[in-house]
Amino acid sequence: MKLKDILLIISSSVILTSCNYLDVVPSEIPQLSDAFKNEATAQNYIMGNVYGYIPTESSIAENPALLSTDELDIPWRNDKTNFKAYHINLGTLDTSSPYFNLWEGANGSKALYKGIREAYVFLENIDQVPDLDVAKKARWIAEAHFLIGYYHFCLLRQYGPIIVARNSVDMNAPEEQRYPRRPVDNCFNFILENIDYAINNGLPQSVTSNEWGRITTLIAKSLKSRILLYRASPIFNGNEDYSNFKDSDGTILVNTVYDAEKWKAAADISFEAIQMAETKGVKLYKCSTNSSLTFADSLLKAKDLTGIIPGQRPKISYNSLSEEKRKEYDYRYTMVDPWNCELIWGFTNIENNQTWQRHSMLRPYTFNGISPTLKMVEAYYTRNGLPIEQDPEFDYEKRYQLVAADNVHCYDRTLRLHYNREPRFYASIAFDNSIYELRGANILCEMRFNKPYGKQSQDASSTGYLVKKGVHPSSDCQQSGQTGLLVKYPFPLIRLAELYLNYAEALNEYEGEASHSKIIPYLDKIRERAGIPALLKSWSKARYPKTSFTKDEMREIIHRERMIELSFEGHRMWDVRRWKIARQEFDQDVKGWDVSGQSVEEFYNVSGDMAQPQIVADRNFPNEKYALWPISITEIQKNRNLVQTDGW
DSSP: OOGGGOEEEESSSEEEEOSTTOOOOOTTOSOGGGGGSSHHHHHHHIIIIIGGGSOOTTBTTTOHHHHSSTTEEOSOTTOTTTOHHHHHTTTOOOSSSOSSBTTTTBSSOOOHHHHHHHHHHHHHHGGGSTTOOHHHHHHHHHHHHHHHHHHHHHHHHHHSSOOOOOSOOOTTSOGGGOOOOOOHHHHHHHHHHHHHHHHHTTOOSOOOGGGBTBOOHHHHHHHHHHHHHHHHSTTTSSOGGGTTOBOTTSOBSSOOSOOTHHHHHHHHHHHHHHHHHHHTTOOOOOOOTTOSOEEEOTTOOGGGOOSSSOOOOOEEEGGGSOHHHHHHHHHHHHHHSTTOTTEEEEEOOOOSTTBHHHHHSOSSSSOOOOEEOHHHHHHSOBTTSSOTTTOTTSOGGGTTBEEOOOSSSBSSOEEGGGSSBOHHHHHHEEETTEEEEETTEEEEEOOSTTSTTSSSSSSSOSSSEEEOTTSOTTOOOOSTTOOTTSOOOOEEEEEHHHHHHHHHHHHHHHHGGGGHHHHHHHHHHHHHHHTOOOHHHHHTTSSSOOSSOOHHHHHHHHHHHHHHHTTTTTOHHHHHHHTTOHHHHHSSOEEEOOTTOSSHHHHTTEETTEEOOEEEEOOOOOOGGGGSOOOOHHHHHHOTTOOOOTTO
16 A cells, blocks of 8 residues: 555554555554664654644544634534534633644544654654664654644644643653743744754655655645744734733743734745745646546536436546636646645545545435535635626626526526636535536536435535535445545645745735735636636726735735635635634624525525525634634643633
């Protein structure tokens, strides 16, 4: 089995299976020296006990960022075991048993301080390995430093100021040996020290296919782009709201003095990472006209699409699709085409009952319930590349009007809202009577009550929409509990489009209008792949035309572009927190349609010829300080040197 097919299993010890030579080294080995007696056992240790703590980003049960967002809703609201993230939306995060407790490794999360300790154990013992190749040793040491930095970063973005572990600190050590939280700038500096060490001391420039997923210089430099972007962001850069967030000795833990140079540092490293990526052949994903991928014909008539699993239709080549349909597939395959040209770092996906694809794809034998909100649906641009409220060709005031089917995207009456939208909308969102490309065929996605994909049980949309993004069009699951027919892919941790957006955001914040001639070309690269006109071309035809933008206007454009381009990939929960707009964005009722409606009119709650959205779920984001996690009461009691997160 290749590294790209690794399966992470977390139990009392961390285990990672991969290549044949990566046998498990249990943490409870009789003597630690056994783990370093030769090259093979040492490699087992770094792959199993150090890499093994990488958070499972593809799991809706382990990654809070997939469900704790305004992008979507779910029908399984009473299940606090598998859907803890949803309950963060409700304001129920607390200090007694915090959800996704990365600090201690509880309530849905891996114990990252234990992972850090494993990395130090590796570093402290690697010299014991006899006759170890010098280059291999340097690489392993660099990987360990990278993961020390990465695990600290994962803790920092969740808790803010954290304990900086500079050695293999036992988190259960006596109180006098335990450490306090450090100022957030100190934490960032330590993280960057480790990432820089990895970049400069042994990481490979590239890896072969049997090692995909292992750290390279490009991965490390790309992660540094994200780290510096977070460091420059309002939550950590001049945040006066945390002026009383102090250690027991009075040290302020979050910087209250704004430093614009942090944005410059983020812009510079993002540009370096982009240049390195493009030099190595990384590029925005576009299916080749000679691609070996096949696509279902999405222009079939409704009469050809009957039953829960319609008959298989002849597959057609990418080259025979219209340009608009090609753009839809380009974007959808960006996420699900394994190890494609845009992916910089991927987490090898585990296909089980808690992964994104299993909960998104249509029944039977899958869960059919990841439900985009009406807010997310309205966030996508029109086909002209404009916000729906800005496009004079889009009848915004009548967007909830029922209109006839067009037999391309919809096969019965639907809302005007669903027509003339950008290709990323159709690649990501399924609505009633739309086409869902799945199982190698086109499926008529009827979502009204008692229809094949409508509300028959709790495994159905709660908003009237379902997700297509993250579901491979060829995936299938024909037997209950079977996952073998799902097309597996590495969940994207970093892809090139993020670097373009990081660069645009950081440079706009640093230089304002003077930067726009430099950053607009990168935004246009994303827009061109998405199948919409260039930014200035679109806005020159807006309801209120623009030929240039202020810094604030460009910030809004970049924020919206991140929301669309990186949708459902686990970015938005962190983005709105670091921008200090989480309460503004998340403390809103979720709107959608009446999924108990049997007719089109009932489903859309039509009054006259206009649909009436309804509230389908409440949200509660108590205050802006809810953006940072509390440390559990038990941990505070164990370590009297810790102070609780401000606001908790």
